[in-house]
Amino acid sequence: MSEGVITGIAALLFTSLLVRVLPVVYNFKFxxxxxxxxxxxxxxxxxxxxxxxxxxxxxxxxxxxxxxxxxxxxxxxxxxxxxxxxxxxxxxxxxxxxxxx
Amino acid sequence: MRDSSSLDIAIERDQGKASSIRRPFLRVLPSAITIIPVSMLFGVLAYRADWSMLEVLAAGFLGFTGSGQFALLPLVDTNASFLTMLIVCASINSRYFPIAFTTTKRLPKTFFARTFVSHMLGDEAYATERSGDTVKETLIIRLTIFAFWVVSGVIGAIVAQVIPSAWLTTDIHLGFPASVVLVHLSVSQIKMRVSGIFLMQSVMVLTCLLLATAFYWWLGPTYFWIPSVIMTAVVLDQWKKHE
Structure with missing residues (x-):
């Protein structure tokens, strides 16, 4: 795997963790x-x-x-x-x- | 006699299990089919940009996001930094933050299962899901879209090895069927959700669409999502209160 592609995939994975996983695993008190x-x-x-x-x-x-x-x-x-x-x-x-x- | 009735119960239970898998699968199948060409296009373009099969597979599996994956291709090509890629991808996909909040009740309780199912959240899956869906139905819907997307991307990369380059320059708009599906699902969802709650529904829908259009022109297709969704929700809330 090339370094640029690995960086890109890491950015996509981190994005998913931020916008899709965080809202449902962290117990936000609303x-x-x-x-x-x-x-x-x-x-x-x-x-x-x-x-x-x-x-x-x-x-x-x-x-x-x-x-x-x-x-x-x-x-x-x-x-x-x-x-x-x-x-x-x-x-x-x-x-x-x-x-x- | 008792054996016979036990057998009947067992058969009914098996049929019930099969049905509980088949029903959500059939519900999501049309959407899953329409994303095949879009994902294949990503595979083709990634392969043309010298991505390996493993990289295409990893991008689909770990970075499952249609628009984000397409946006990443030129950024990788120009050796953009991690932060630049993250800002672009997070901006494009920021809409999932409020969307994910609304689906928490139909997700598994255990940490890893919850993480994986929430990672598989996509526009088509969200538009197919219903608020009363069980955890199992939600899992089947999301897993179907996810599997179709990941596999189609790899197939696209394989196809790119054999098709002539000239074919890729034609004006076929491969993403249109996916847009049509999203419009159909969104209209069905809105019809179901606003019915009986708001007065002058047509005026309310038109007002919200015009508001979203204004935000789109003002902030652009990448950055309009969060402010536009919040303002639309405020308008809907006020409309409901003043009926």
Whole structure:
């Protein structure tokens, strides 16, 4: 293994320990209200930011195709049309058609 | 008669065990399949940057993080310091800090198992998990995504040995299916979580999306996560209180 790659892998591992392991192994003492807030409000905030982030990132590659195909997927998910498989298929197919036409 | 009923109970128990493994596995399988091309792409690019198979395997296993791994490739290439790599990787993945907090109740109690399962936390796994999932279901969901990611990365490095370099310059967007899956899972989760809690849900969702967009443009895709998630949560909290 080269030194640069070992350093890089060590940085990734340390990152994982910091952002994923530390919050669950260290017994942080939070007030009950904050714990309830983290269990109910925070996940919704994370998912809303996921959506904004993915739309904006993909629109940097192909604005119209990403907007239409991800929008279609979001609508299919909201209306529960065809489940995850059909939603993903619809999104990918429309993206492919829009980017190759 | 008693032997027969004991056998029936044993069969039912075995079926129950198989079902408790199969159900979360089938739930996460579509997401796991869509990350294959993304992870393979990492393997291909790492191999092209002179990484060995063992290094690709170690990066996937020890440093399991999609965007972080891709960001690392040019940093390793330019001999960046450990601190630089750590700051970049931690910034990109800072969203996991609040996310990890919300999953503590469905993790194993023992230290090493808890550490390993939390290390396997990924966006797709988090979006697939439900708050009522058991420790076993959480483990299966995370392990499936993790195994698909690590193995696909190595397969990508193997494939890179045999495919012509010219194929890698095409404009195929391999990461798009993974983005589609995350959008689908996120919309499903939001629909489930906000239903009946907020008034004017469409306006609330639109407001939060616009807020996240503003933070994204202001701070950029790397640094917007923590402030944007916190502000979105504050808006959601206020919206709930004022209904």
């Amino acid at each position: 007030p009950e209200g904050l714990v309830k807030w983290m269990e109910t409000i925070l996940p919704s905030a994370v998912f809303l930011n996921f959506i904004a982030y993915i739309f904006l990132q993909e629109m940097r590659v192909s604005a119209v195709a990403a907007l239409v195909s991800l929008g279609l997927t979001a609508i299919m998910a909201y209306l529960n049309l065809g489940g995850l498989f059909m939603g993903v298929l619809g999104g990918c197919m429309s993206y492919y058609l829009l980017t190759t036409s």
